[in-house]
Amino acid sequence: MTKVRFAPSPTGKLHVGNVRTAIFNYLFARKAGGTFVLRIDDTDVERSTQAFEDGIRADLTWLGISWDETFKQSERFDRYAAAAEKLKAKGLLYPCYETGDELDRKRRLQMANGRPPVYDRAALALSEAEKAAFEAEGRKPHWRFKLSGNPVEWDDMVRGHVSIETSSLSDPILIREDGSYLYTLPSVVDDIEADITHIIRGEDHTTNSGAQIEIFEALGGTPPLFGHQALLVGADGGKLSKRTGSLGIADLRDVDGLEPMAIMSLLARIGTSDPVDAFADVDGILEGFDLGKLSRSPARFDDEELKRVNAKLLHGMPYAVAKPRLVELGADKGEAVWEAVRPNLETLADVKAWAALIDGPVTPVIEDADYAAAAAEHLPDGELTGDSWSAWTNALKDATGRKGKMLFMPLRQMLTGEERGPEMAVLLPLIGREKILKRLAGEAA
Numbered sequence: 001m002t003k004v005r006f007a008p009s010p011t012g013k014l015h016v017g018n019v020r021t022a023i024f025n026y027l028f029a030r031k032a033g034g035t036f037v038l039r040i041d042d043t044d045v046e047r048s049t050q051a052f053e054d055g056i057r058a059d060l061t062w063l064g065i066s067w068d069e070t071f072k073q074s075e076r077f078d079r080y081a082a083a084a085e086k087l088k089a090k091g092l093l094y095p096c097y098e099t100g101d102e103l104d105r106k107r108r109l110q111m112a113n114g115r116p117p118v119y120d121r122a123a124l125a126l127s128e129a130e131k132a133a134f135e136a137e138g139r140k141p142h143w144r145f146k147l148s149g150n151p152v153e154w155d156d157m158v159r160g161h162v163s164i165e166t167s168s169l170s171d172p173i174l175i176r177e178d179g180s181y182l183y184t185l186p187s188v189v190d191d192i193e194a195d196i197t198h199i200i201r202g203e204d205h206t207t208n209s210g211a212q213i214e215i216f217e218a219l220g221g222t223p224p225l226f227g228h229q230a231l232l233v234g235a236d237g238g239k240l241s242k243r244t245g246s247l248g249i250a251d252l253r254d255v256d257g258l259e260p261m262a263i264m265s266l267l268a269r270i271g272t273s274d275p276v277d278a279f280a281d282v283d284g285i286l287e288g289f290d291l292g293k294l295s296r297s298p299a300r301f302d303d304e305e306l307k308r309v310n311a312k313l314l315h316g317m318p319y320a321v322a323k324p325r326l327v328e329l330g331a332d333k334g335e336a337v338w339e340a341v342r343p344n345l346e347t348l349a350d351v352k353a354w355a356a357l358i359d360g361p362v363t364p365v366i367e368d369a370d371y372a373a374a375a376a377e378h379l380p381d382g383e384l385t386g387d388s389w390s391a392w393t394n395a396l397k398d399a400t401g402r403k404g405k406m407l408f409m410p411l412r413q414m415l416t417g418e419e420r421g422p423e424m425a426v427l428l429p430l431i432g433r434e435k436i437l438k439r440l441a442g443e444a445a
């Protein structure tokens with residue numbers, strides 16, 4: 001049974017970078033008919049807040065990502081303590097008394113001597129008397145996990161064969177002086193106890209995975225399969241732009257007015273061998289979804305591409321899907337108006353501006369009063385329909401000799417006050433004869 005988890009720390013907002021990990025995990029679970037767990041990594045009680053946690057849950061829900069199970073690490077400290085005891089009993093978790101300054105000094109010395117700044121394991125050699133002396137000084141130990149020094153290898157779902165030389169790593173600190181846990185140990189304990197089968201996360205965790213696989217084994221667990229996706233970069237291959245990097249999902253929703261499925265569609269597809277497309281629902285994305293299609297090089301995230309996907313999504317959105325959102329925006333003008341303005345939308349809220357061209361009042365732009373009079377005179381009789389525009393412009397062409405832009409543009413300006421907008425043939429019956437005649441007469445209507 002496939003079981004995956006997304007494990008954000010509630011010390012900040014969801015943004016395009018970390019939400020991509022959530023999307024991959026969610027899609028992976030859906031595709032396999034498995035379970036998706038939302039784990040809140042709040043062992044850092046100082047920096048974790050309920051507001052960030054609530055925001056993360058709200059943003060995921062808005063994106064359409066639902067979880068089958070959820071729990072918080074702060075409720076499980078007793079489990080982590082039990083695991084720590086188990087590691088201590090095996091001699092794999094050892095107390096260290098160096099201060100931050102002392103560690104810094106060691107690192108600088110190693111580098112000055114051309115050696116890598118790997119922790120020298122001096123603490124392993126401390127006698128009981130030396131430890132007691134440190135304690136008497138008031139020092140509290142931090143605790144390091146003793147790596148094997150052997151290479152750790154696995155077949156990564158994204159990166160293929162990976163080998164981490166643990167001999168070139170510092171033994172990772174699992175518990176700080178104040179007794180708080182870094183993310184490394186709790187994560188493994190939870191992954192074992194929740195029966196997680198696959199860990200899908202960013203490439204920045206690859207080295208951690210080497211150490212964590214050894215912790216899995218030390219605790220008697222079986223390491224899950226791993227997939228480390230390449231991180232996002234900006235459109236030019238450089239760092240994500242400052243705006244995008246710091247922009248939360250909530251900002252994309254509230255400030256940029258984007259559709260959740262536009263964000264999902266783009267983030268699920270960039271950096272894969274499949275083209276980016278606008279998917280109306282998750283089922284569409286799932287069809288071709290396969291972590292094996294992810295490239296090992298960074299995925300380029302482009303704001304402008306996100307806007308294009310958003311527009312494309314709106315252009316294909318049926319009225320029934322748009323309606324509840326339009327009602328919420330106070331912009332529901334019925335199906336005919338939706339159909340008329342939909343091809344011109346960049347964001348859903350644009351409906352308001354385009355619908356205002358129909359509802360008015362519009363201040364007409366009339367540059368040639370004679371042409372306006374001719375236009376009023378030749379407006380087809382009877383009910384205006386989708387064919388009226390061509391009948392009208394044909395008649396005007398014969399009557400005035402105008403053609404092309406000279407024929408069409410003034411009509412658009414007189415009827416809408418704008419130089420561009422939805423198709424005139426579609427707008428005409430929606431504006432209606434009464435308002436058309438008023439606007440042609442120069443009245444704001």
Ligand code: GLU
Pocket residue numbers: 006007008009041183187200201205
């Ligand atoms: N809380 C960790 C993070 O956000 C979880 C990493 C993981 O997926 O194991 O980096």
